[in-house]
Amino acid sequence: MAMSNGDWPADMLTEILLKLPVKSILRFKCVAKTWCDLFQNPSFVSQHLSISKKNKRLLLYYHDDNNDNILMRLFVDQNLVSYHDLHQQLPSHIADLYVFELRVDNGLICLCDEVNCRITLWNPATREFRILPDCYPDMSLKGNSSTDILGFGLDPLSNDYKVIYMAYYLMLEDIVRPPPPRYAVYRMSTDSWRVLKKEDVQFLQDLSFCCGNDNACVNGVCYWDISKFGSDSKILAFYLSTEVFQLMESPCPKSSGKLLPLHDRISFWDTEMRDKSDKSNEVWVLNEDGQWTKLLKIEPILDVERMFGFWINGKVFVESGRGQLLLYDLENEEFSELGIKVQEGGEDLLRVHSYEESLVVIERV
Numbered sequence: 001m002a003m004s005n006g007d008w009p010a011d012m013l014t015e016i017l018l019k020l021p022v023k024s025i026l027r028f029k030c031v032a033k034t035w036c037d038l039f040q041n042p043s044f045v046s047q048h049l050s051i052s053k054k055n056k057r058l059l060l061y062y063h064d065d066n067n068d069n070i071l072m073r074l075f076v077d078q079n080l081v082s083y084h085d086l087h088q089q090l091p092s093h094i095a096d097l098y099v100f101e102l103r104v105d106n107g108l109i110c111l112c113d114e115v116n117c118r119i120t121l122w123n124p125a126t127r128e129f130r131i132l133p134d135c136y137p138d139m140s141l142k143g144n145s146s147t148d149i150l151g152f153g154l155d156p157l158s159n160d161y162k163v164i165y166m167a168y169y170l171m172l173e174d175i176v177r178p179p180p181p182r183y184a185v186y187r188m189s190t191d192s193w194r195v196l197k198k199e200d201v202q203f204l205q206d207l208s209f210c211c212g213n214d215n216a217c218v219n220g221v222c223y224w225d226i227s228k229f230g231s232d233s234k235i236l237a238f239y240l241s242t243e244v245f246q247l248m249e250s251p252c253p254k255s256s257g258k259l260l261p262l263h264d265r266i267s268f269w270d271t272e273m274r275d276k277s278d279k280s281n282e283v284w285v286l287n288e289d290g291q292w293t294k295l296l297k298i299e300p301i302l303d304v305e306r307m308f309g310f311w312i313n314g315k316v317f318v319e320s321g322r323g324q325l326l327l328y329d330l331e332n333e334e335f336s337e338l339g340i341k342v343q344e345g346g347e348d349l350l351r352v353h354s355y356e357e358s359l360v361v362i363e364r365v
Contacts, residue, residue: 014038014044017035017038017039017044018044018047018048018051019051021125021357022048022125022126022357022358022359023125025039025048025359026039026126039359040361042159044359045358045359045360046159048357048358048359049106049107049356049357049358049359049360052107052356052357052358053356055078055356056078056354056355056356057074057075057076057077057078057354057355057356057357058074058075058080058311058352058353058354058355059072059073059074059075059086059104059109059351059352059353059354059355060072060073060075060325060340060350060351060352060353061102061349061350061351061353062325062340062342062349062350062351063342063343063349063350064340064341064342064343065323065341065342065343065344066341068343069087070087070349071085071087072085072086072087072090073085073086074086074124074355078311078312080327080338086124089124089127090122091111091120091122091129091131093118093120093131094111094113094120100112100113101148101150102351103150103151103152103153103215103217104152104353104354104355105152105153105154105161105217106153106154106161106356106358106360107123107125107355107356107357107358107360108121108122108123108152108161108358108360108362109121109122109123109124110122110150110152110163112148112150112165117134117135117148117167118131118132119131119132119150119163119165119186120132121161121163121188121362122362123358123360123361123362125357125358125359126358126359126360126361126362128361128362128363129362129363130188130191130362130363130364132163132186132191132193133191133192133193135165135167135182135184135186135193135195136182136184136195147167147168147169148165148166148167149165149166149167149168149224150163150164150165150166150215151163151164151165151166151215151217151222151224151238152164152217152222153217153220153221153222153240154217154220154240155220155240155241156219156220156240156241157220157241158189158241160187160188160189161187161188161360162185162186162187162188162240162243163185163186164183164184164185164186164222164238165182165183165184165185165186165193166181166182166183166204167181167182168181169181181201181204182195183195183196183200183201183204184196185243191364194243196243200244200245201245203245203247204236204245215259216259216260216261216266217240217261218261218264218265218266219264219265220239220240220241221237221238221239221240221266222237222238222240223235223236223237223259223266224236224259225250225256225257225258225259225268227256232250232253232254233250233252233253233254233255233256234247234248234249234250234253235247235248235249235250235259235268236248248290249292250268251268251270251282251284251292251294252268252270252282252284255270257269257270258307258308258309260308260309261354262283262285262295262309262310265285265286265287266285266286267283267284267285267286267295267309268283268284268285268286268292269281269282269283269307269309270282270283270284280297280298280299280300281297281298281307282294282296282297282298283295283296283297283298298316298330301318301328303320303321303322304318304319304320304321304328305318305319305320305321306318306319307319308325308350308352309352311327313329314329314330314331315327315328315329315330315336316328316330317352318335319342319350322341323341323342323343323344324337324338324340324341324342325338325340325341325342325350325352326338
């Protein structure tokens with residue numbers, strides 16, 4: 001016999017609801033006003049996200065070799081068998097998947113269209129999205145005239161999602177003197193940007209650097225691996241709570257690498273190339289004292305070109321020389337095929353992200 005709300009202890013009912021997928025919770029909003037209020041409670045949303053992180057999913061963005069399309073797939077189980085095609089769920093204003101950057105953090109996705117500098121926040125679980133206002137009143141210099149660097153993450157102190165946008169303008173023939181670099185921070189709670197003061201970013205403006213496509217946000221800090229022209233690589237950090245940049249040493253200053261979350265810490269994956277067929281990976285983690293510690297060294301694996309971080313049970317995502325994305329078991333030294341092959345020349349488009357469902361509301365009130 002069906003029970004009414006009064007037949008269930010409140011704590012027990014909350015524990016049950018917290019374990020439900022977002023799709024079910026959205027359906028249950030109409031059960032009772034108390035349930036609807038509960039699902040919008042920040043404490044419930046935060047607890048639900050914490051539980052969702054224990055059952056993390058996989059988000060892949062890549063140039064598929066089979067049909068010459070850019071695909072975005074969300075695998076819904078940790079065995080990586082069943083998946084949803086997110087391309088059909090993308091906001092309608094995002095037309096060209098070849099020219100955008102994406103960042104993923106705490107169940108939300110931040111997309112930046114590099115042609116018109118339009119930035120969008122998207123919650124695939126609730127299918128809500130928000131187009132952000134322009135950072136600056138004058139956005140006349142867009143697209144190919146600028147290098148856009150993006151960061152995105154959750155500020156744990158304010159429980160507010162923030163976007164970091166950096167634009168470096170190129171020297172063009174029709175522009176005598178390009179504008180200086182621009183830095184701005186967006187807060188989702190206020191739906192507004194704050195342009196950082198010149199004194200706050202002076203040391204960045206004094207640097208001429210390029211930034212890799214890979215960056216990550218861990219515990220409210222965004223990290224980029226940057227290469228200063230003619231000098232060693234550095235790690236650029238941005239603290240979401242204080243909205244302050246910091247430049248720190250790289251564990252492997254002579255080479256670039258991937259920055260990936262690893263058990264609530266940031267990790268640095270470095271690939272040493274001795275010759276074309278001999279590659280090994282060093283994995284470093286950043287300690288609380290700001291020092292890097294080498295976690296392990298993965299010896300060269302035959303026909304493996306790149307690594308994309310750990311999955312469950314100590315397995316590692318790798319890309320083979322034939323463009324296949326595989327899972328490699330470090331202990332058993334065995335590969336598992338995922339049925340994914342990247343088109344030749346599309347390696348730079350391949351993105352591998354862990355993902356968890358979120359109840360955070362994206363649409364403007």
